[in-house]
Amino acid sequence: MKSTVILGTGSAAPDNILTNFDLEKIMDTSDEWIIQRTGIKERHIAKPGEKFSDFALPASRQALEMAEIDPVDLDMIIAGTLTPDTLMPSGGCTIQALLNADKAAAFDVCAACSGFVYGLAIADRFLKNDPDLNILVIGGELVSHHMDWNDRTTAVLFGDGVGAAVVASRENQGAKILSVEMQSNGKLGELLYFAGLGSEHPVGREDFKPEYNYISMQGREIFKHAIRNMVEISGKAMQKAGVTVDQITKVIPHQANLRIIEMLAKQFKKPLDQVFINIDRYGNTSAGTIPIALDEANRSGFLEKGDLVLLTVFGGGLTWAAAVLEW
Numbered sequence: 001m002k003s004t005v006i007l008g009t010g011s012a013a014p015d016n017i018l019t020n021f022d023l024e025k026i027m028d029t030s031d032e033w034i035i036q037r038t039g040i041k042e043r044h045i046a047k048p049g050e051k052f053s054d055f056a057l058p059a060s061r062q063a064l065e066m067a068e069i070d071p072v073d074l075d076m077i078i079a080g081t082l083t084p085d086t087l088m089p090s091g092g093c094t095i096q097a098l099l100n101a102d103k104a105a106a107f108d109v110c111a112a113c114s115g116f117v118y119g120l121a122i123a124d125r126f127l128k129n130d131p132d133l134n135i136l137v138i139g140g141e142l143v144s145h146h147m148d149w150n151d152r153t154t155a156v157l158f159g160d161g162v163g164a165a166v167v168a169s170r171e172n173q174g175a176k177i178l179s180v181e182m183q184s185n186g187k188l189g190e191l192l193y194f195a196g197l198g199s200e201h202p203v204g205r206e207d208f209k210p211e212y213n214y215i216s217m218q219g220r221e222i223f224k225h226a227i228r229n230m231v232e233i234s235g236k237a238m239q240k241a242g243v244t245v246d247q248i249t250k251v252i253p254h255q256a257n258l259r260i261i262e263m264l265a266k267q268f269k270k271p272l273d274q275v276f277i278n279i280d281r282y283g284n285t286s287a288g289t290i291p292i293a294l295d296e297a298n299r300s301g302f303l304e305k306g307d308l309v310l311l312t313v314f315g316g317g318l319t320w321a322a323a324v325l326e327w
C-alpha cells in the first residue's frame with residue numbers, strides 16, 4: 001500500500017560564521033554564558049544583500065536531486081518561513097520561479113519555528129487525498145535581518161539557514177511519514193513577538209518604531225511552554241503512528257536550546273547519542289532547525305534504515321508540532 005514518504009532532503013546556510021567570541025566584541029555577553037545556557041558556539045549569519053531564496057534554492061535543488069524528481073514535475077511548493085525575500089510574491093512562489101517548477105501551486109506557511117513540520121502535515125493531508133502529487137516542503141529563515149544586535153537576550157540565540165524535503169506517495173521507497181500532529185495557542189503569542197510587516201504597525205507610519213522589525217522573546221516563559229508542549233504533541237504523534245516511545249530509535253528535536261534538548265531526551269528516556277544535535281553550529285534557525293537537522297542526519301548516516309524517528313518542534317504563535325517517520 002502507498003503511503004506518504006520523504007524521498008529527498010537538502011539544506012544550505014550562509015558561509016559567514018559568527019562565533020560567540022565575535023558576539024563578545026559587540027555586546028555584553030560571553031562565550032561561557034552562551035555555551036552554558038544554550039549550547040550554541042557559532043551560527044551562520046547572512047551578509048547584507050543575502051536573502052531567503054539564496055539558501056532555499058540550493059536546499060531545494062539538493063532535495064530534488066536526491067529524490068530524482070524534476071522541478072517541472074512538482075505539483076506543490078510549501079515554504080515554512082517568516083522571512084521570505086518578499087511577502088508577495090511569497091517565498092514559495094519565488095522558489096517556484098527560480099526552479100521553473102511551472103505546474104506547481106506555491107505558498108508560504110507562517111508558523112514560525114514550526115513552519116516546516118506544519119508544511120509536512122499539509123503535504124501529508126494533500127497526498128492522502130491525491131497520491132500522484134509531488135510536493136516540495138521548505139523550512140527556514142534569514143532571521144538575522146530581524147535581530148536587535150543590542151538585545152543580548154535574543155540576538156545570541158538565532159542563526160540563518162534553510163532546509164527542504166521532497167514528499168510524495170510511494171510503496172517500498174523513501175522514509176514513511178507515519179503521523180504528523182500540530183497545535184497552536186495564539187493567546188500566548190506575545191511571548192515570542194515580531195510585528196514585522198503586519199497591519200498593526202505599518203512600516204513608514206510616524207509611530208513606527210525600529211523594534212517592530214525585531215524578534216523579541218520572553219525566554220524563561222517560552223522555555224517552560226516549549227518542553228511541556230513538545231512532550232505532549234510528541235505523545236499524540238506517537239499514538240497516532242501506533243508506536244510507543246520505547247520503539248523510537250532516533251529523535252530530531254527543535255534546536256532552540258541544548259538544555260531543552262537534554263530535558264526532552266530525559267523525558268523520552270533516550271541517550272543523547274540517539275538525539276540529533278547541531279545547535280552548537282547553527283543556533284536556532286527557526287523553521288530551518290528540523291529540515292537542516294533532518295538533512296544532516298540523513299546524509300551523515302545518523303539515520304539508518306528501519307529507524308523510527310521522532311521530530312518535535314515549538315515556536316512563535318505559539319505553535320508546536322511533531323511527526324513520526326519510519327526511515
Ligand code: COA
Pocket residue numbers: 028029030033034037038113152153154156157192218219220221222223226256257260284286314315316
Ligand atoms: N549573555 C550574558 N548574560 C545574559 C545574556 C547573554 N546573552 N542573556 C541574558 N543574560 C543574563 C540575564 O540578564 C540574567 O541576568 P540577571 O540574573 O542579572 O537578571 C541572566 O543572564 C539569566 O537570564 P535568564 O533569561 O533567566 O536566562 P535563562 O537561563 O532563562 O536563559 C534563554 C535564557 C533565552 C537562553 C532561555 O530562557 C531559553 O532558551 N528559552 C527558550 C528559547 C526557546 O525555546 N525558543 C523556542 C522558540 S523559538
